[in-house]
Amino acid sequence: MRFLHITVALQTAAIFVQSITAGLMMTLPHGHVLHSAGSYTLWVVTVAHLVAAVLAWRPGGGPLRPVWFAAGFLALITAQVYAGVFHLTALHVPLAAALLVGSVLYLLRIRSSLRRSSRRHPERVAAVSR
Template identity: 80%
Template sequence: MVMATHTKLLHAIVVLQTAAVFVQSITAGLMMTIPSGHVLHSAGSYTLWVVTVAHVVVAVLAWRPGGGSAQPIWYALGFLALITGQVYAGVFHLTALHVPLAAVLLVASLLYLLRIRSSLRRNTRPRPAAAAAYR
């Protein structure tokens, strides 16, 4: 029961993280078209960083008290390292690194979201009675 709750919470934070990465691509476009776009993009980057730190916390909660796998922690820490690098690349205007890394972050977050979603479906499916009786 606790593990399912933590898995759902992990799913929710990764949905939020993926949405924040996607919104960042929109604010990047706004940054190029409107004068105040850089403020939105900057605020979004720090918001995404905080969401990613929350992702690390939730991954630890899903692992330790929930009895789940430690694998989500490594993903969350890796994503945090990449997001931190992304923030620094943006602050120092390293566009040649910043733009491709943004694409990698969006794809990685989306793929991880799909993986968690399929895991969540697998764990919440009712087992057939014959399989339950066999165990």
């Protein structure tokens, strides 16, 4: 579950950085290079998020819901990359905002479930932190 939390935090940070590089793309002559590199980095982080969700579900015995969320994020991030490549700004910008909000909300949800789990099973947290 900790790996899932880390990958979702990285994904959320990468989406936030993408909003910054989008602004740089409009103001700097080569800002599009940063935005493009960030988009592919975000896609790789989202794949890692899916892998972490599957690992938390299958061998870890966790719930299936995070796998569906991760698969949904991967589908939306892939659509986002294609919308950017084909300059579909009317789709690209609102989808970016929705992805940022969704990722932040999902990160908060995972953090709260991690806290609840640590309160219910403090011995597991002590074993993991060693």
